[in-house]
Amino acid sequence: MSSRLRRLTLLSAVALTVSLAGPAYADEIPKAPGHRLVDGYQGAPADARPLPGTKPPQHPYLAANGRSGMHADAAGSGTYPWSGPLGKRPAVDSEKMAALGGECATVTFDRAGRIVTVCGTFTGFLVKLLDPKTLDTLAEYKLPQRPSTVEAITRLDFSKIFKDTSGGAYSYLDNEDRLVLADSRQHVVRLAHEQAPDGTWRFVVDKEWDLTAHVPHDCVSWTNLYPSGECDPVTSVMPDWEGRIWWVTRQGRIGTVDPRTDEIRSIRLKGEEIQNSFSVAEDGVSIVSDHALYSFRAAADGTPEAVWRQTYDRGTGTKPGSVNQGSGTTPDLFGEHGDYVAITDNADDRMNVLVYRRGADVPEEKRLVCKVPVFGSGASTTDNSLITWGDSLVVENNYGYENVASLTLGRSVVGGVSRIDVREDGSGCDTAWESDVRSPSTVPKLSTANGLLYFYTKEPNSLGIDAWYLTAVDFRTGGTKWKRLAGTGLAYDNNWAPVTLGPDGTAYVGVFNGLVAVRDTP
Numbered sequence: 001m002s003s004r005l006r007r008l009t010l011l012s013a014v015a016l017t018v019s020l021a022g023p024a025y026a027d028e029i030p031k032a033p034g035h036r037l038v039d040g041y042q043g044a045p046a047d048a049r050p051l052p053g054t055k056p057p058q059h060p061y062l063a064a065n066g067r068s069g070m071h072a073d074a075a076g077s078g079t080y081p082w083s084g085p086l087g088k089r090p091a092v093d094s095e096k097m098a099a100l101g102g103e104c105a106t107v108t109f110d111r112a113g114r115i116v117t118v119c120g121t122f123t124g125f126l127v128k129l130l131d132p133k134t135l136d137t138l139a140e141y142k143l144p145q146r147p148s149t150v151e152a153i154t155r156l157d158f159s160k161i162f163k164d165t166s167g168g169a170y171s172y173l174d175n176e177d178r179l180v181l182a183d184s185r186q187h188v189v190r191l192a193h194e195q196a197p198d199g200t201w202r203f204v205v206d207k208e209w210d211l212t213a214h215v216p217h218d219c220v221s222w223t224n225l226y227p228s229g230e231c232d233p234v235t236s237v238m239p240d241w242e243g244r245i246w247w248v249t250r251q252g253r254i255g256t257v258d259p260r261t262d263e264i265r266s267i268r269l270k271g272e273e274i275q276n277s278f279s280v281a282e283d284g285v286s287i288v289s290d291h292a293l294y295s296f297r298a299a300a301d302g303t304p305e306a307v308w309r310q311t312y313d314r315g316t317g318t319k320p321g322s323v324n325q326g327s328g329t330t331p332d333l334f335g336e337h338g339d340y341v342a343i344t345d346n347a348d349d350r351m352n353v354l355v356y357r358r359g360a361d362v363p364e365e366k367r368l369v370c371k372v373p374v375f376g377s378g379a380s381t382t383d384n385s386l387i388t389w390g391d392s393l394v395v396e397n398n399y400g401y402e403n404v405a406s407l408t409l410g411r412s413v414v415g416g417v418s419r420i421d422v423r424e425d426g427s428g429c430d431t432a433w434e435s436d437v438r439s440p441s442t443v444p445k446l447s448t449a450n451g452l453l454y455f456y457t458k459e460p461n462s463l464g465i466d467a468w469y470l471t472a473v474d475f476r477t478g479g480t481k482w483k484r485l486a487g488t489g490l491a492y493d494n495n496w497a498p499v500t501l502g503p504d505g506t507a508y509v510g511v512f513n514g515l516v517a518v519r520d521t522p
Contacts, residue, residue, distance in 0.1 A: 041483070051475065066503065069171065074238070076277075076330045078385055084505060085505060091519055092484065094516045094517070102119050102126075125183075127141040127181075139193055144184045147184060151220050164233070167184040185212075187211065188208060190205070190207045215249055240298065250273055254268070285297070288331050291311060294309050319346065322381045328382050340391075350374065353393065355429055392421045396437070419431070437455055452475065456470060457471040
């Protein structure tokens, strides 16, 4: 956390709390001074060049691939079967969701194309139903305030907010257009949205499950500022192929909920922490802790059972650009034959991309396919999921980014993006290309319909202008095709939120003050 944030006074914190208690905003996100002094557009429109390959399997309990969650599908591929913008006179729209904050991280789409998203404000996360064209709010459901927000305000330590991945940030849209998440009460909540006869929309709680018998919940709140017990926030939820809802907590608890019987089962990885989401295939659930990569399956009664465990180099500390001392990636399940899983490690000098064979019967000495160091010495880390397509994967460098105060006054990160290909015979991996694109903290995405990778980028600026761009990169070559200015200033910092490609070709980016949309125009 920057010294500037540490010097916040209690008076300003109280004023902040009061200012955030007002109604939701419906305005465009304001641009900071300097937006007229930087290029609005660079490059030229790209031609759509679809990528050959086999798309990830469709999960039976998730919305269609590309519509269901932060990583686009159950495999965590970060790919979309439709095209994103090609750079043809791209227009930018935005929606401000709060006076301060309001970032919409996970963006999903129901069958009609409406956006179902979770936006983080200082008074609590908001589940929102948005019109995909206008970004107008059609319905809203308020989630409980997270303990980290109360701690940040009362103890003047805002790093607690920026390193908290719990409370609904990782959510998914299921096969019946219901949003499933774990809130800060340690409840798994399933929300449906419905339209009234007068045309208005609302969210309704379809069902919820209380995990507090399995998860310590003596958490900080306004009525419990100094708890004496333990608090273990739920980080993420995902369904398995049988329809059980799996959940993980920051302090290494892993559990399942059976929606048919309401039975809950759990285990704990003692001494291990889970800050990322996880991926699911028909053969099991892949979870990475800050010590090891796991493959899990459920026993007959739903209790999680480890099929295999693979430790990795977790380094000696947390790097600037990482949430904790461990892998920052959600496991990616990939490969032309669907038999690989990939993460990154946290090695001290250079982070490595690690590719493993997934099968339960693979001998331990043959599980590792390759270990590829990426980016510069002493300046490499990522806290975002990889992109995977075919036998290729793409990784980007977040070293130097910590929160929305990290890159103000024209600063940026060292950056870098690499594509790694697994050899056809599985004997190892090779670096296909490297790019100097600076993507400080976004979860990038790939359109397999047009062959473009989408990043959210920021270059250093000698005038102190903080200009943020949606940037399109050729998946085949690593060359930058075009970039479009999204906005300037802290309000346009995406602060770990992903790029999301909508079914209509729009690229959405969650930013600190709300949601940005970039779309081609005739």
